Amino acid sequence: MTLRGAELSLVDSAVAHGAVDHALLERMARGDEMALGDFFDRWGGVVENIATALRLSGSEADQTADEVFRQIWFAASALAVRPERLGARLGAVVRDCCAAVVARRKIPRRLAAVPASAGDNAPAGDLERAELEASLVASDFSSILADAGLSKAISYLNSLTPFRFTGIYRFDGLDIVNVLLFDREGDPAPEGTRSRVADTYCLWIQETLSVVRMSNSMSDPRARDHAKREDVRSYCGGPIIDDAGNLFGTICHFDYVAHPISNAAMPTLAAVAPLLAKAVSA
Known part of the structure; x- marks a missing residue:
């Protein structure tokens, strides 16, 4: 074939x-x-x-x-x-x-x-378990989203990871705009903050339209010349595609320190992305 x-x-x-x-x-x-x-x-x-x-x-x-x-x-x-x-x-x-x-x-x-x-x-068994886990998380995420709103749902999603931050970002031309950012340490994060897409790891999602993970920027060759290499050491994110099939933005976890990333992280982001697409466009 x-x-x-x-x-x-x-x-x-x-x-x-x-x-x-x-x-x-x-x-x-x-x-x-x-x-x-x-x-x-x-x-x-x-x-x-x-x-x-x-x-x-x-x-x-x-x-x-x-x-x-x-x-x-x-x-x-x-x-x-x-x-x-x-x-x-x-x-x-x-x-x-x-x-x-x-x-x-x-x-x-x-x-x-x-x-x-x-x-x-x-291994295949681990991948099957990761997919099942992602399906269960997506179900819980959907319930929390409906009952308590987007902020609580993102907080829940973050609680399943080792990462300090979980955010939703929107692409706007050459910029990327913060729609919602959860910080488990509680620092305020104003909405609407802009960055150049080229200066963020979300660029990789924009280029590939796929989930991306990076455990340690200091040992990952993709980040060798990246503007955020020294600051943001770990990252896992995926695309948010709107109902028209266009790339709206990203949902991503990140931190200032390196973290191992579970096999379930990537399918989980892929599973919740359609729910986020509806929530951010509502």
Whole structure:
């Protein structure tokens, strides 16, 4: 099965999104078991977005992303030298794995001589549990939103994370505007504060239309030259799409310190985003 033009464009944008980090690929080639987690942090949202564009269900999209990263790990293990070869193969790996899942074909584990613990950043069981957790959170979020309003719902969402801040932001040309910001330490956050999109991590969401996570800006190559690298050390955010299919803004968690980010964080943001789209446009 071949992918249609729209999906190929998504794959191409994924490959083009930031330079492929050869240092990270070298770590993978050496069998560094933490490297796949770092790679997933960078590419997970993009791959899930591609899988979603292929009209897979949420569970199938998660399984596709999981399989893609396993195959990338296997490929890296086979390319212990010249890691740029792995970067060149990224698009092909994504295409093959997504197409195989759509066609309901079993994807062969061609390079199975990899340590059992390698590539287990997000096993299928964990992804299924994360999706179930996200569904339950979305249900609770919807009830709180209806009964107590947007501020209480955002406070609840924040309570499920290690992050200090959870905010809703609206894109306005080259700027991004604060619609609502919850700070668990209670500092007041005036609405309407503007920033340049290019100076925020929300830029990555605008570019990819997918959920993005970053555990530590100081070790993430995407943030190497970013204006907020020193200040905002961890981030997890996703797009808010309005009823017309346009990108309204983002829902995101962030903090001044690094945080590990659970597998449930990304599907949870994806699950509550449609509820937020209705709330902010009401």
